[in-house]
Amino acid sequence: MYQFNYERPKTLADAEALLGKADDPKILAGGQTLIPTLKQRLAMPSDVIDIGGIGELDFIRAEGDAVMIGAATRHATVAQSADVKKHNPALAALAGSIGDPAVRHMGTLGGSIANNDPAADYPAACLGLDAKIHTTRRLIEADEFFKGMFETALQDGEIVKEVTFPHPEKAAYMKFPNPASRYAMVGVFVSRGPWGVRVAVTGAGQNGVFRIAEMEEALAKNWSPDAVANIKVPATGLNSDLHGTAEYRAHLVTVMAKRAVAAAG
Amino acid sequence: MPVVSMTVNGKSASADVEARTLLVQFIREQLGLTGTHVGCDTSQCGACVVHVDGRAVKSCTMLAAQADGADIVTIEGLAKNGELHPVQAAFREHHGLQCGFCTPGMIMTAVDMIRRKPDLDEETVREELEGNICRCTGYHNIVKAILAASREMR
Structure with missing residues (x-):
C-alpha cells in the first residue's frame, strides 16, 4: 500500500467537509474491495475517509x-x-x-x-x-x-x-x-x-x-x-x-x- | 501517524502506526501475537480471521485504524486458565488439522459460526467455511471437529 492520510469522521457533515478539503480522497466503507485494491497498489489516494464509524448510515x-x-x-x-x-x-x-x-x-x-x-x-x-x-x-x-x-x-x-x-x-x-x-x-x-x-x-x-x-x-x-x-x-x-x-x-x-x-x- | 487503541484478548493495546498498517500486521508485528496467520493476503483463505467486536473478520482486509476502540479476540485469547476452548479441544480430538497453518483461522471462524448458529448441520458448516481454505484439503475432519464442538457447547 502507498501511504495515505486516514480520517474517521463521526458524522456525514464532517465526512463531506473532509472530502472537500482533500486532494484526491477515497471513501472507505467496509473496505472489502478498497483495501485489496490499495494493497495491490492499484489506487493511490491522498486521503482515505473512513465512513464506517458514522452511526447515521x-x-x-x-x-x-x-x-x-x-x-x-x-x-x-x-x-x-x-x-x-x-x-x-x-x-x-x-x-x-x-x-x-x-x-x-x-x-x-x-x-x-x-x-x-x-x-x-x-x-x-x-x-x-x-x-x-x-x-x-x-x-x-x-x-x-x-x-x-x-x-x-x-x-x-x-x-x-x-x-x-x-x-x-x-x-x-x-x-x-x-x-x-x-x-x-x-x-x-x-x-x-x-x-x-x-x-x-x-x-x-x-x-x-x-x-x-x-x-x-x-x-x-x-x-x-x-x-x-x-x-x-x-x-x-x-x-x-x-x-x-x-x-x-x-x-x-x-x-x-x-x-x-x-x-x- | 494515527494512534490506535484497542483491547486485544482482554488487554489494552495502543500504538502510533502508519495509516496503511493492516490489523493483522498490528497484531503480529506490534503485539507479537503470531498465532494469527497471513496465508493468501488477498481476502480468500481466512488464515487471518480474528473477532472484532464479536464478529469474525479477515484481519488482512482491515486497517488497524478501522479497529480503533474495538474489542479484538485472536486465537491466543480462546484458552482460559490453561484449558483449551471447546473448539480447540475438538480440533485436537478429531484431528482437524494436518499442517496446521489454516487452523487459527478455521477455529476463529468455527467459534463465530457456532455462536450465530447453535443448531449446525454438516451442510451449514461446509457453507460457512466458504471463506477458509485448507491447502492440505483436510476439510472432512475440520467439519467433524466443528460439529462435535457445537454439540458440546449446546
Missing part, C-alpha cells in the same frame, strides 16, 4: 411499502434483518450470498453499489427492484445510477446515504458463482411489483449490470419460467475470460433467469 427501517437501508449497513445485518426477510426475502438472501461470512461482517451496501464491480450482487438488486439511491446531494433512480464498469452517477465528494427498496410482490435472485472467487459469473434478479416486471443481470455484461427488456415483456404477459426459456441473449458485449466465454455467459443468463422465476414462485 447504519440502519434498516421498514416504512410504508419499502425498506430503507443505510449505506454503511453490513451485508450480514441485511441478511439477518427480520424486516428485510419479511418484506423482501430475495434481498435478504442476496445479501447472505455475498462473499463469505467474514466478508459479510465488513462489506456494506453503499460500498458495493458505489464501487459497481461488474460482478457484484447488490447492483442487480437495485436495478431489479427499481430502488432509489439517496445521496448527500440528491435522489438517483437505480436506472440512472449504474453507468458502466466501476462507474456510477456519483460525483466527487458525493456520498451514498441510503437505498430505498420498494416491496416486491414476487422476487428472486439466482447466481452462478465462480467456484474460486464466489463472484457471480452470472446473477439474475427478477421481480414483479408496482413497477411492473424487472429482469436485471450482473456478472455478464462488460459494462456492468443491465436489464433485459424482452424477458420483462414476456414475463409481464406470462409469469412463468417457460416465458423466458427460449429467449436468447446475444453474446455481444458480454464478458469473456478464463472462467467462461461470452457465449457461455449468454447461455447462463437464460438458465439463471428461468431458475429465478421458478424460485420467485
Whole structure:
C-alpha cells in the first residue's frame, strides 16, 4: 500500500467537509474491495475517509411499502434483518450470498453499489427492484445510477446515504458463482411489483449490470419460467475470460433467469 | 501517524502506526501475537480471521485504524486458565488439522459460526467455511471437529 492520510469522521457533515478539503480522497466503507485494491497498489489516494464509524448510515427501517437501508449497513445485518426477510426475502438472501461470512461482517451496501464491480450482487438488486439511491446531494433512480464498469452517477465528494427498496410482490435472485472467487459469473434478479416486471443481470455484461427488456415483456404477459426459456441473449458485449466465454455467459443468463422465476414462485 | 487503541484478548493495546498498517500486521508485528496467520493476503483463505467486536473478520482486509476502540479476540485469547476452548479441544480430538497453518483461522471462524448458529448441520458448516481454505484439503475432519464442538457447547 502507498501511504495515505486516514480520517474517521463521526458524522456525514464532517465526512463531506473532509472530502472537500482533500486532494484526491477515497471513501472507505467496509473496505472489502478498497483495501485489496490499495494493497495491490492499484489506487493511490491522498486521503482515505473512513465512513464506517458514522452511526447515521447504519440502519434498516421498514416504512410504508419499502425498506430503507443505510449505506454503511453490513451485508450480514441485511441478511439477518427480520424486516428485510419479511418484506423482501430475495434481498435478504442476496445479501447472505455475498462473499463469505467474514466478508459479510465488513462489506456494506453503499460500498458495493458505489464501487459497481461488474460482478457484484447488490447492483442487480437495485436495478431489479427499481430502488432509489439517496445521496448527500440528491435522489438517483437505480436506472440512472449504474453507468458502466466501476462507474456510477456519483460525483466527487458525493456520498451514498441510503437505498430505498420498494416491496416486491414476487422476487428472486439466482447466481452462478465462480467456484474460486464466489463472484457471480452470472446473477439474475427478477421481480414483479408496482413497477411492473424487472429482469436485471450482473456478472455478464462488460459494462456492468443491465436489464433485459424482452424477458420483462414476456414475463409481464406470462409469469412463468417457460416465458423466458427460449429467449436468447446475444453474446455481444458480454464478458469473456478464463472462467467462461461470452457465449457461455449468454447461455447462463437464460438458465439463471428461468431458475429465478421458478424460485420467485 | 494515527494512534490506535484497542483491547486485544482482554488487554489494552495502543500504538502510533502508519495509516496503511493492516490489523493483522498490528497484531503480529506490534503485539507479537503470531498465532494469527497471513496465508493468501488477498481476502480468500481466512488464515487471518480474528473477532472484532464479536464478529469474525479477515484481519488482512482491515486497517488497524478501522479497529480503533474495538474489542479484538485472536486465537491466543480462546484458552482460559490453561484449558483449551471447546473448539480447540475438538480440533485436537478429531484431528482437524494436518499442517496446521489454516487452523487459527478455521477455529476463529468455527467459534463465530457456532455462536450465530447453535443448531449446525454438516451442510451449514461446509457453507460457512466458504471463506477458509485448507491447502492440505483436510476439510472432512475440520467439519467433524466443528460439529462435535457445537454439540458440546449446546
